[in-house]
Amino acid sequence: MTAANEVILTTERPGLLNRGKVRDLYGLPGDRMLMVATDRLSAFDVVMRNGIPRKGEVLTRLSAYWFDRTNLVVPNHMIAVLDASNASELCVDADASFFGRSMVVRKAEPLPVECVVRGYLAGSGWADYQAGRPISGIKLDDGLRQADRLFEPIFTPSYKAAEGHDEPITYEQVEALVGLERAHVMRLRSLALYRYASEVALEQGIIIADTKFEFGIIDGEVTLIDECLTPDSSRFWPVDRYEPGHDQQSFDKQPLRDWLEASDWDKRPPGPVLPSDIVSDTSERYLEAYRLLTGAPLPER
Ligand SMILES: Nc1ncnc2c1ncn2[C@@H]1O[C@H](COP(=O)(O)OP(=O)(O)O)[C@@H](O)[C@H]1O
Ligand SMILES: [Mg+2]
Numbered sequence: 001m002t003a004a005n006e007v008i009l010t011t012e013r014p015g016l017l018n019r020g021k022v023r024d025l026y027g028l029p030g031d032r033m034l035m036v037a038t039d040r041l042s043a044f045d046v047v048m049r050n051g052i053p054r055k056g057e058v059l060t061r062l063s064a065y066w067f068d069r070t071n072l073v074v075p076n077h078m079i080a081v082l083d084a085s086n087a088s089e090l091c092v093d094a095d096a097s098f099f100g101r102s103m104v105v106r107k108a109e110p111l112p113v114e115c116v117v118r119g120y121l122a123g124s125g126w127a128d129y130q131a132g133r134p135i136s137g138i139k140l141d142d143g144l145r146q147a148d149r150l151f152e153p154i155f156t157p158s159y160k161a162a163e164g165h166d167e168p169i170t171y172e173q174v175e176a177l178v179g180l181e182r183a184h185v186m187r188l189r190s191l192a193l194y195r196y197a198s199e200v201a202l203e204q205g206i207i208i209a210d211t212k213f214e215f216g217i218i219d220g221e222v223t224l225i226d227e228c229l230t231p232d233s234s235r236f237w238p239v240d241r242y243e244p245g246h247d248q249q250s251f252d253k254q255p256l257r258d259w260l261e262a263s264d265w266d267k268r269p270p271g272p273v274l275p276s277d278i279v280s281d282t283s284e285r286y287l288e289a290y291r292l293l294t295g296a297p298l299p300e301r
Contacts, residue, residue: 007039007051008101013094021047022059022232028104032079034092035060036102037227041282043253043260045165048271050279056101057298058286059230064103065294066197066228073196074189076224077105077216083301100301108216108225111178114158114166115186117194120209121148122235122248124168125156137170147209147237147244153194155187160214185222186215197229204292206251207242209235231289252289255281 010019015026017033021042026034037059039051060081067078080086082102087094090104118125118135126146128135136156144150157174158166175183190213198208211234214226227233236251250257255278265272290298 006097007053008056008097009038009040009051011036011038011098013098021045022056027107028092031107033105033107034082034094034098034102035105036098038101041256043256043271044267046267046269046271048274050274052279052286053283054298055283055286057301058290059227059232060101060103061298062230062290062293063228066193067224070193070196070224070228074193074224075218075221076228077108077218079104079106096301100299105225106218106223108218108223110160110214110216110225111182111186111222112160113169113174113177113186113215114160115190115213115215116156116158116210117153117190117213118156118210119150119153119194119198120207120235120237121146121150122209125210128168136168137172145245147242147246147248149244153191153198155190157186182217182222189213189215189222189224193224193229201236201293202239204295205239206289206292207237207239209237209248211235229293231286236289252282252285255285 011024013026015028017025017027022037022040024036024038028034037056039053039055041048041052041055064078064081067076080090081100082090082092082094082104083099084096092104094102121129121144125135129140129144138154138156155171157169157171159169160166171183171187193213194211201208211229213224215222216225217223231252237248238251241249259278263272287298
């Protein structure tokens with residue numbers, strides 16, 4: 001058995017398909033995959049050298065929470081979160097360190113589009129707006145401030161590049177990439193998910209400024225894959241500190257951001273070693289985001 005607070009930076013089991021920035025992916029028999037969220041943390045696209053205790057479990061269980069609540073409206077890839085009770089039934093051979101952080105999913109043919117939805121003007125959306133550029137082809141009214149709430153949520157897709165940074169693309173470019181019908185369904189489903197989740201979150205004191213979804217094709221259907229509405233795929237802001245006109249405090253990454261900005265790290269790999277108080281603060285914030293959004297503490301493994 002592994003201790004609950006042990007950090008997992010990399011996993012090893014047979015069938016490795018790919019290691020992403022955060023997840024290790026394994027093939028399973030029967031068109032299934034095991035998606036294992038490690039405790040890796042990336043900032044400025046660089047993976048930090050420390051792991052964040054329980055982060056992998058938060059990502060997996062928070063995604064599962066949203067998948068469960070939205071699957072009647074938007075089909076998704078989840079079969080189950082792997083735990084001690086279902087591993088043998090699911091025919092997954094993995095030790096206890098995989099429980100709670102791993103999801104058994106249906107394998108999809110991923111569509112190469114990051115489906116970004118923005119309800120507020122932040123990040124690269126704000127950078128484009130400030131430079132007078134449309135955001136993924138969308139021209140907003142003049143006079144908006146940084147972090148302002150938008151009149152309505154907008155769909156601002158990016159091309160999911162195999163290497164390097166994702167490039168913003170217009171809706172018409174999405175149509176050209178995946179076809180008219182699939183583009184339409186992706187946009188509709190992304191906006192529906194954002195609208196629902198942002199209302200749930202706001203009641204709990206969290207603004208979801210923006211978020212990113214991925215879709216893939218399973219049995220011919222445009223299906224939500226990857227992760228869903230986690231601190232890694234979304235910008236969460238505490239509502240009680242919301243004040244448009246400048247950059248906002250991040251609900252989960254503020255201590256890390258402040259520490260990194262004050263350090264002399266040049267934002268190039270390798271990342272620095274984080275001090276233990278930053279690691280524990282960040283872990284607490286991931287756990288708090290989970291608790292607020294779902295209304296219950298993260299279950300023990
Ligand atoms: N159901 C699925 N079928 C196939 N690929 C998937 C599925 N769900 C997620 N993926 C892919 O698995 C990877 C997840 O690993 P992650 O660490 O999040 O990668 P990244 O560094 O690209 O964010 C992504 O490349 C994602 O597109
Ligand atoms: Mg990812």
